[in-house]
Amino acid sequence: MRQDQRAQAYTLEGFIGSVLVLAAVLFALQSVVIMPTTSGKVSRDVQEQLRVEADDILIISSQEESLSCQIRHWNGSTNENTFAGGFDERIGYGPEPPPNITTCDADGTAFGEMLNQTFGEQGREYNIIVSYRHPSDPTLSPSERMVYRGVPTESAIAATYTVTLYDNQTLTGQGCQPDCPELWETNSSEFPIRDAAPNSPVYNVVEVRIVIW
Template sequence: MRDDDRAQAFTLEGLMSALLVLLAVLYAMQAVTTTPGAGEARESTHRLQQEADDVLATVANDRSRDLSRAVRYWDSEEHTFAGARDRQAGYGDAGPPTDLFDGVFARTFTERGYSYNVALRYRSDAAAGGTGVEHLVNMGPPGEDAVSATRTVTLYDNQTLTAPGSGDRELWEYDTDPSNGEKGFYPIPDVATGPVYNVVEVRVIVW
């Protein structure tokens, strides 16, 4: 091979190498542009966390549809929250009825493609410090990027259930034994002395 042919071959190899390097750089730049970074993911999680806090705060401060009303929205004959699917799923994927929260969970989360659970944790045994859980809304196991927000609700002995047709029976008059049909069934027990009935933690988990 002549020297000029060898030189042309080296030049061609150099151009091809440079082209491959350029294509690799362009591909890497495109991947960085189209793939959300860790900072963006953190910002999205922080925003969702703030929205969960805001929703609970809004509901807690609503005089007509507050969290206490939701905790007491129980059908003592059906042994579920009024109109719910069952105790395990609560209102499930359908979400709570408009009568409870005026659709704020649907507008904030469901309509934007998010799922959420609403769990009520309460003291089940005053002496042993045990806890129980009722599911107001259970849409399934939370994802890895789930966020949560909590509020506490104090129930009082002289309050009543808020489900339609519940009547004026006060909380302390209900039984926590579902087999007792005479007194009516409400799963959250009276574990406090004085006018306080129980303290319930309302936890919302969104993903």
Template sequence: MDERGQAYALEGFMAAILLFTALLFSMQAVILTPTTAGTVDQDVKTQIRAEAHDNLVIANGQGELEHLALYWNNSTGTFAHAYNNLVGYNTKPPCGRAPDAATPKCEDFGERLNATFTSRGFVYNLYLDYRSATNIQQTESTTVVYRGTPSSNAVTATFRVVLYDEMVLRSPEDADGRPLSQLGPDEFYASDIDPGPVYNIVEVRIVVW
């Protein structure tokens, strides 16, 4: 091969190396750029938040959120059939530990949450936030489902439910049918905050990660 041919071959080889190096660098840049990773993560979080909100909207339309807010055992001071006030129903869906003969309306809400999130490997906690009796501008919380400490990527969705004085508990232990306005301070998690017909305002809050 003459010198000119060798020069062409060398130039071609160097060009191939430069092209490969540039391609490799661009691939690494796409994978490692924080902006790109953040965009993907934000898209996923937005989708999860939308799904959580949709579940709350559907449940409210079916009367399940109100049922959940009233599914309280006034004797044990927990949600009906829950483990305790620390973990609520824990790994079970909300209202999911009811006896086979019982079919609480809020159990459907819990089954949809498990189908939407648990079956896909996501974890969720569920809380009820309500207005404090001592300062209605502040809220207190009670746990419906606790499955762990949320990660830094957790998303939150809420939906508000208004409880009225004449409403009654929906659990099997229904305080003998007495309305909320007649319950003692230790018989329900929330207190009467309004002299009118409103008893309390509850926000159903789901945290998913």
């Protein structure tokens, strides 16, 4: 009789143990949410959303020449070969967003602020590259890094916007204030983007590219 009771007790303990293990597994599965970026990849839906957000930022920033002003924010008289307030030519502003510039607009340029509010709050990284036409070889597209936060992942996406610079526009960096030269007056040590259309009022055509991951 005692052996039967003992066997039933063992059976009951085994059953209870199995239930506890199963409950623990179910709880763990419900607690771990597998996101699209868990494996380092970004789903197509997320990629498309990031691209749309980047496009919107570029379009909004292009209004009233704000994006052009950001491109021309260069150390025109310091020979530092970087954007005004930047670290160096290798990384531009580095991990910092582009600054708010009031030279072109009293309200300032909100380009960097929008980048931070949109991608910073999502924990996203981004690089910004400015490419332009070579003055003597149209097959070449030299570039300058405005922001550099590291090497993008394989699933990074890019958004681009084209900005036209004109001869009579001026540099906007603090290094040349208050009398910044017009673009056609600059030399290569003052501004790396050179005049690619010397016989027209157009100075150069620039592509701003945001790479997000």
